[in-house]
Amino acid sequence: MQLAFLPSPPIGVIHLGPIPLRAYAFCIILGVFVAVWLGSRRWMARGGAKHTVGDIAIWAVPFGLVGGRLYHVITSPDAYFGEGGEPIRALYAWEGGLGIWGAIALGAVGAWIGCRRHGVPFPAYADVVAPGIALAQAIGRWGNWFNQELYGRATTLPWGLEIAPEKRPASSPDVATYHPAFLYESLWNVGVALLVLWADRRFRLGHGRAFALYVAAYTAGRFWIEYLRIDEAQQFFGLRLNNWTSIVVFTGAVVYLVVSARTRPGREELPDTEIPAIPAEQKASAV
Structure with a gap:
């Protein structure tokens, strides 16, 4: 008998009358709040306006949610369009299934649009929100804990995650504990946020x-965490699609770091500094 393990929540949704309150959605919302809060503080520390990060997030977040869902559905089509699948469930993002690659890619498009509208340099905005995004991912991963999904291989380690019988893989219905991949990635993302904060300072x-x-830091961790996962995924040459994506994106990020440091050293100035408040007596005289 295994003497120690991590339990899974017995439920992931509470109904307030006819309204379902889903833990997965709350984790995503909390992550977005933390990302905007930290990003705003970092933006103001660089001399930017107080509400700029939040105003641009109004564009970035919806784009990111749509992109995350699209990536998940495109890379896992059988669950929705395969035999026995239900196409309508492709819209049920609250049940879990947001691909970070799609979320970042399309979220960046939304952020770029917001930056254009506010006259803000997109690279500066991306730098400011980067550690907050990592923390948002760390918090969002706990939604997978409530949904009992995206766990790793079977394990008897003391921190193995107990999975309910109906949530276990068909290949191992009698195995109760698995690697808590959500926890590994959450902790890794906290470390990524701290690394970026330190390096930026x-x-x-x-x-x-x-x-x-x-x-670069996130994809390095995602590669080995993805290697632990046992949920169905497309594979190419023995590696999961997300492993190949990690390799490609990691390489691109490192190349950009090196080339950018040589061609554009230093840090750009922000154009949207706060406008000082006009004293009441000056307003009266102006009238």
């Missing part, structure tokens, strides 16, 4: 390099 990263460091 130490080296004054600019022109998108803080964001590139976040991407």
Whole structure:
């Protein structure tokens, strides 16, 4: 008998009358809040306006959610369009299934649009929000814990995650504990956020390099965590699609770091500094 393990929540949704309150959604919302809060503090520390990060997030977050869901559905089509699948469930994002690659890619498009509308340099915005995005991912991963999904291989380690019988793989219905991949990734993402915060303060990263460091660090961890996972996924040459994506994105981020440091050293200035408040007596005289 295994003497120690991590339990899974017995439920992931509470109904307030006819309204379902889903833990997965709350984790995503909390992560977005933390990312905007930290990003705003970092933006103001660089002389930017107080509400700029939040205003641009209004564009970035919806784009990111749509992109995350699209990536998940495109890379896992059988669950929705295969034999026995239900196509309508492709819209049920609250049940879990947001691919970070799609979320970052399309979220970046939304952020770029927001930056254009506010006259803000997109690389500077990406640098400022990078550690907050890592923390948002760390928090969001706990939604997988409530849904009992995206766990790793079977294990008898003391921190093995107990999975309910109906949530276990068909290949091992009698095995109760698995690697808590969600926890590994959550802790890794906290470390990524701390790394970016330290490096940005130490080296004054600019022109998108803080964001590139976040991407490189995240993909390095995602590669080995993905290797532990046993949920169905497309594979190519013995590796899961997300492993190949990690390799490609990691390489691109490192190349950008090196090239950007040589061609555009230093840190850019922000154009949207706060406008000082006009004293009441000056307003009256102006009228």
